[in-house]
Amino acid sequence: MAQFAGAGPSKAEREHRFFLAMAATILTLTVIGFAPSYYLRAFIAPPHPMEPLNPLVHLHGLVFSAWVILFMVQAGLISAGKRHIHRQLGILGMLLVAIMIPLAIAVGIAGIDRPLTAPPGIDTLSWAALPLLDVPVFGGLIIAALAMRHRSDVHKRLMLVAMIDMVQPSAGRLIGMSGVPGEAVGPLSGLVVVLLLIVLIVRDWLVTRRFHPAAIIGSAIVVARIVLTPVIWSTPAWMDFARWLSGAG
Template sequence: MATMAGRPRGGMTAERRFFTIMAGIILASTFIGFMPSYYLRGIAPPYFPFPPMTLLVHVHGLVFSAWVMLFMAQTTLVAAGRVDLHRRLGMFGMVLVALMIPLGIWVGLAGVGRPTSPPGIDPLSWAAMPLMDVPVFGGLIIAALINRRDPQMHKRLMLIAMIDMLQPSMGRMPFPSPMIGTFLPMLFLLPLFVWDWKTRGRIHPATLWGSLIVAAVMIVRPMIWTTQPWMDFVRWASAVAI
């Protein structure tokens, strides 16, 4: 969702094309991951048994889906040179972010009793996905909004936040192990590093530090999510929240 003025002469610039393609990949990955459990529930063959839907899950799905589509729309608007519409929609994005953060945590805690975790992963452990990632992608998005007058930082922080949000959808894909899906989003960070090196000759600070934060949480999470203190914490938090 970069803020850049004017339509580039001769069509879309390589930079705008890169971020638009990445947004399209994120949109497609989100749809594929949640296709059998949400978007085409009852139509597409399920990857594994899913619990019944609740009103809270529906609201969560609508809000987060709206955010992913907004990200695609915002990136496309910038690529088309319609920065005026991009800025107007940005206000709607701020409202969505304010809803996403508490919704993500609430749904994560409510999921402990449904349960919604992939086969082989304890629901108490799987709760680490939202409880640890919501603060990460929420913080990255807020940082991107604060730095919206710095297009290069803004667009990178937004993209990294969206890549971090791919973990739940990829964790539900039919890989041999759900752990593959939870770590796979790190590969989506590589094109951004390559792009920075190719176009700038160095890695942008937002790319470096944002990616390090996302990768650190991905690595630390499975180290703690089966520990007794974590299990006790999730039991307590879910009892308070529900």
């Protein structure tokens, strides 16, 4: 009895705690990053002039906030051993994803005609590439994670990689608060995403002495999107496409 009483957490329990800690980190970054521009906008002055919050933006904020909270709850349920509730809430997750993807596209397109949506010094036609090129990345990763829910090791890693990818907007707002020039916000926020992905990959290596394919492939897709976005967004083809989307082309 004394031997069992003194035993530490199992390997599975430590992994659950890691994913719970990552979910808490993502939730914290989301709340702090969007506090001045959304959650506490009535009480905290934003770092620079911003567009008014219209119904579409409010709906976007509500749905994506619900998704981040659900991710935190789901990680907590697994950590607490409540798998049956986790599976039941997964149905809600599927419904949210079905709303999130078209909503993100709609907000990205609408932002083209809202000059203050982009950081100072960045053309909104270019900045629209950030959400619009990211939708198939985080959307695809989430859909793949849901499709692989029978493989918990793959499911949880693909879902975490998708959530880390979605941190870039909140990280960008945090970086923007420090007075960093607008053109540096994208690369620096992308770096935050890369660092979080490295935490996942290194943790897998330290614990299992191998790199998990789901973490590596998912991270490679996200990093490719981060690297290619600023390359694409200044090209004539993208600018013409963005003008066409906004109805100005």
